Amino acid sequence: MSFGRWPRVAGFFRFPFACTGRVCYNSGVVDKLNVTNPDEIQLALDEQWMRVALAQAAKAAELGEVPVGAVAVLDGRIIGQGYNRKESDQDPTAHAEMIALKETAVAVQNWRLLGVTLYCTLEPCPMCAGAMIQARLPRLVYGAKDVRFGAHGSIVNVLDETRFNHRVSITSGVLEAEAADLLQQFFQMLRNGKR
Ligand SMILES: [Zn+2]
Numbered sequence: 001m002s003f004g005r006w007p008r009v010a011g012f013f014r015f016p017f018a019c020t021g022r023v024c025y026n027s028g029v030v031d032k033l034n035v036t037n038p039d040e041i042q043l044a045l046d047e048q049w050m051r052v053a054l055a056q057a058a059k060a061a062e063l064g065e066v067p068v069g070a071v072a073v074l075d076g077r078i079i080g081q082g083y084n085r086k087e088s089d090q091d092p093t094a095h096a097e098m099i100a101l102k103e104t105a106v107a108v109q110n111w112r113l114l115g116v117t118l119y120c121t122l123e124p125c126p127m128c129a130g131a132m133i134q135a136r137l138p139r140l141v142y143g144a145k146d147v148r149f150g151a152h153g154s155i156v157n158v159l160d161e162t163r164f165n166h167r168v169s170i171t172s173g174v175l176e177a178e179a180a181d182l183l184q185q186f187f188q189m190l191r192n193g194k195r
Pocket of ligand 1: 095097124125126127128129
């Protein structure tokens with residue numbers, strides 16, 4: 001099966017900031033928007049980082065993996081990122097979020113991810129939601145809902161469980177349509193390829 005069309009899809013994403021290696025800096029995307037409302041500024045920043053997570057998801061699609069991406073941000077820079085590699089690695093735990101969380105823990109040399117925001121294109125599964133609680137992740141921003149495995153209300157609600165000693169602050173639905181489109185295009189392509 002060929003996934004040769006995916007680079008064009010990946011090319012659709014435009015980065016509003018300079019990206020050198022693994023460290024990406026905001027180059028004034030908020031200034032250009034001329035927004036002063038704190039909520040609008042937060043949304044602009046969330047969308048900026050979510051576009052990076054979407055680009056990670058596109059990388060997964062290029063490998064024939066279900067396109068899910070994640071990016072961890074601390075103090076305005078990327079310190080961990082990942083995309084779904086379950087098939088490539090033949091590893092049931094190789095979800096985008098797990099890879100990004102592990103990379104982040106190595107970067108900060110601490111399992112406790114103080115001050116980190118994780119951007120995921122898809123609602124986390126119970127495994128990843130559990131890892132976020134274990135990591136004491138302060139904030140999660142995700143895009144589309146996952147009606148098959150979602151652990152923020154779609155199937156179970158691990159992330160809003162008050163009996164855990166940690167609650168993750170959550171913003172959902174950021175660039176939801178883009179994340180859902182990526183998944184739909186991928187599954188459509190799989191269906192077409194099987195004919
Ligand atoms: Zn997961």
